[in-house]
Structures are given as C-alpha cells and as structure tokens.
Amino acid sequence: MIEIKNLTKRYGSFLAVDNISFNVEQGKILGFLGPNGAGKTTTMRIVTGFMPATNGTIEVSGYNVQKDPIEVKRRIGYLPETPPLYVDMTVEEYLGFAGRIKQISSREVNSKIDLACEKVAISDVRKKVIKTLSKGYKQRVGLAQAIIHDPEVLILDEPTIGLDPIQIREVRELIKSLAGNHTIILSTHILPEVGMTCDEVIIIRKGEIIAKDTPDGLAKSLQGSEKMAVVVEGPLEDISEIVKKTEGVSEILDSNFGNGQSSLILKCDFKYNVRQSLSKSFSEKGWSLLEMKVEEATLEDVFIRMMSESEGAKS
C-alpha cells in the first residue's frame, strides 16, 4: 500500500532523513517511534506530498508522490501535529470546506460530514465555532478532516499529543477502529501508545531506522535475560550464597535486608528452571518465599536500550 525506498531528505547540510526504506501493508497500523527531532514529521510530510524528498521514491497505492502528487493526495488523509483548523469557522463549515477541497461532490458532502462526525464523536458540537472547542475536540475535528474523504491511507502526526488521559484512550480506540479500512501511519514519542495501537513499529533516530518489528517482537528481543525480584524471609548472606549457586542466575543486581526479610533483584536466564529451583531450595532451608516477580522487558526498555546502543555505536 505504501512503499518507501531509499528516502533521503536534506535541509541544506542537515541530514533529516537518511536513506530509509519500509513498506506498510493494507489495513495495518505502523507506529513511527522516535525522540523529538528524529525525522518523523519530515518523513510523514514527504509521504503526504507536502514537501519533496531529496532522494528516493515513495509510492502510495501504486502512485508515485513526485509524479502524481494529486492522485496520491486524493488517497491520503493527513493530520499534522497541530490540527490545521480554520478556527473562525463552525465544525460543519470547516468539514464542508475540507470535503470540497478533497474533491467530494457537493451532492455527497453532507452525508460525508455526518459520517465523519459520527466516527470521531463530534456530532454534538457540529454547529459550534471551532475556536470555542476544547483541545480534545479540536484534535477530533482535525481527525474528522483527515478521514472525511474516506482515504485509503491515513497519516497521523502525534495524534494524542496534548490530550488528557481519557481523551488519549478515546483517540487510540478511534484509531484502532479505523484500521482495516484504512492503512495508517502514526508517529509518537509515547511508548505505550505503540504497543497498544500498532501492528508494526519502526524506531527512528537521527533520520535512520534502528529497529523494525512488531511491538511484541521488539519486547521479546530483550527477553532471555530478564530481571526477577525475590523477597524471602531469612538472612541475606545465606540466601545470597544459595542464589548464586543456582543454575540460571547470572548476577545479583541488588540486595537489601530489613524486618527479617531479604529482597534481591536477580538477572536470570529463563532457559533454566530458575524459579522452580529457587523456591525448592528456599523451602528446604525453611525460609518462606514471600514474593517472586519476573520483570518483563517493556517497549520502554527496548527503546532506551536501542537509543543508547546506537549512541554508543556512533561515538
């Protein structure tokens, strides 16, 4: 659906996007993850035809952005970081304009407005002037603008930025419900967002792709050596002694003693039955095991690790 090959963008001598390539299949949600200034917005703006690439080809539904910009723009709905709203207009007038400019015939435009308002749940504010709306509503009006012409591709630049937690959840649900009919690229620097909404994640840093996988796959790539927290009722030295000998425990990262309880944080390899052997040896000694918790790697860990790894590789 979207094919990007060797995309490069320079602003003068500054390299904003460095030779990136990726595809998005129909009906999928691709998350574009990266710190601020990584080149997310630039990439999206190039895909929408807002600005040209220095190098590389972009195809949307088989149309080349450079050669057929109008055909591509017909098929794309775009929500920039700040929703492009004419705040003096009412929601209805604004969507009417957006629909007309996106080539919806005047006969159909009203039914399309109804549909878009319903999808993003703004039917109750249709007659209101946009500048009187709350930030959450404005964001949704922006989203309605992007979907009004029922585009094959949706490009959403930080769609949840500046919203309160409830609104964020609503917008996420909304985006999920739009997938299937639409192919979506969304950018964010909020990690849980990607895990919750996307089928695939691209992590981008300083204009380069440093990882591309499913959210689960990325989290799994860190697994194998995970952290585990253990709290046992018993003397710390003896416990540490036994833990160290247990097969699969590679390191004690941290240990504490207080109120007759020892708490340890271990680095383990779960190829071995670490948990079983630990609990067995504790009970043999007569120490009660109070807590045992595997700390799974989150996307956050992956992200931070990848950022620091590629930082190390560069310097």
Added chain:
Amino acid sequence: MNNIITIFNREFKSYFSSPIAYVVIGLFLVLTGVFFYLLTSSFLQYAANLQWQAARMRQPAPPVNVNHMIIRPLFSNISVITLFVVPMITMRSFSDDKKTGTLELLLTSPVTTTHIVIGKFLAAFALYVIMALLTWVYPLVIIFFGDPDILPVSIAYIGIIGMGAASVGIGVWISSMTENQIISAMGTFVALLFLWLVGWFANFSSGAMSGFFQYLSIVEHFEDFSKGIFDTGHLMYYVSICGITLFLAHQSIESLRWRS
C-alpha cells in the same frame, strides 16, 4: 475550477466572519465620504462666488464643470485611500494560513498551488471591488442634483478596479512570503507607496530611466482613467502587475515546500 471556487468561497466568507471586512469597508467609506463632502462644499462655494460676481457684473453666470471639479479629484483621492486599505485586505491572505498551519491542509489536499493562489486572490479582489463599487453613491448624489457626464465616471471605475487588481496582487504576493500579518501589511503598504512615488523619480532622471520610472508609476496610469480616457495600455499595465505578482506568489509558496 471547482477547487478555485471552493477556496474562494471559504476565503471570502472568512473576511466577513471576522471584523476585517466591516472595518475596512467602513473606514474606506468614511474617508471617501469626508473627501466627497469637502470637494462638494468647495465646489458649491466656488459656484456661489461665480454667481455672485456675475450678478454684480449683470452678466449670466459662466458654466461650471462638475466632472472637472468634483468627480476627477474625488477619484484621485479614492485611489490614494486604496493605498492604505489594500494592505488591510490582503494581510491575512497567506500569512494566516502559514501561521496557523492550515497551509498544510491546503498543500496536502488534491489541489494545485495555482488553484490556491487564484482562489485567494479572487477573494481579496472581490472584497476590493465591492468596496470600490459602494462609492457609487457619490456620483449618484451628483447625478441627482447636477448633470455630470456618466461615461468618464464609468471609465474612472475601470481604472479603480484595474488598479485594485494590481495592488491586491502585490498584497497577496507579499503575504505569501511571511507568516506575520503586520509585516505582510507593512510590506504591502511600502511596495504600493513605492509604486506611487516612483513617478517622482522620473522628474529627477533623464532619458530611458525617466520613461521607465514613469511607466512603473501607478499614479501615472490612473491619471488618464480619472480624466475619463480609456487606454488599453494602462489596463495592460495593471493586468501585467497582477499576473507577475500572482506568479511570484505561486513561486514563493512552491519554494516553501523546498525550504521549510
């Protein structure tokens, strides 16, 4: 064509959804009204004087020319006032879209930059034409009480509207270069003022330069229209200024895509 109409409609309505259109038209009519009042008053005084003198000499009063004494100077004044008013009309044109980010909506929609530029120009121009045509009340008053020639009045209006096309084109072009409305208005004002004053330079230069300055001057071209002389050459000047500036606006918007 549909795209141009869509953009025109939104743009034109936006003038009336903010106070801009009302304030601009209001101020324009007040200013032109003041000039009309002053011109008419001094005309009446002059005519009364003549009559009084003629009566003293026991002779019939000589005829006075309304066109010459009221209408021609009135149009000169109107053309000066547009110099101040056009920047207010065009200052938001592109600047506002650049500032609020709505330009991103326009440029990622399936319309060409040409459509956007023409749509925006026509909206500003339409407001200008409405404003200019509202001044018809002044000649109407004269027609009611006097006996002016209508044809020169109509020709003067062609001149006013042609000059508006050129000025609005300049304003739209300048607003495409900045996201700041004040800079946009100020820049347009200075550009228009320059085109007014450039005629003076002609007095202090000679030969080809003098002719060139003369040609560039907006006043010079309006002079004939206000006298009721229709010359396609002058109209061509306005149309070319308008065409060139709209082309430049197009280029400046396109270049945004490359720089931003």
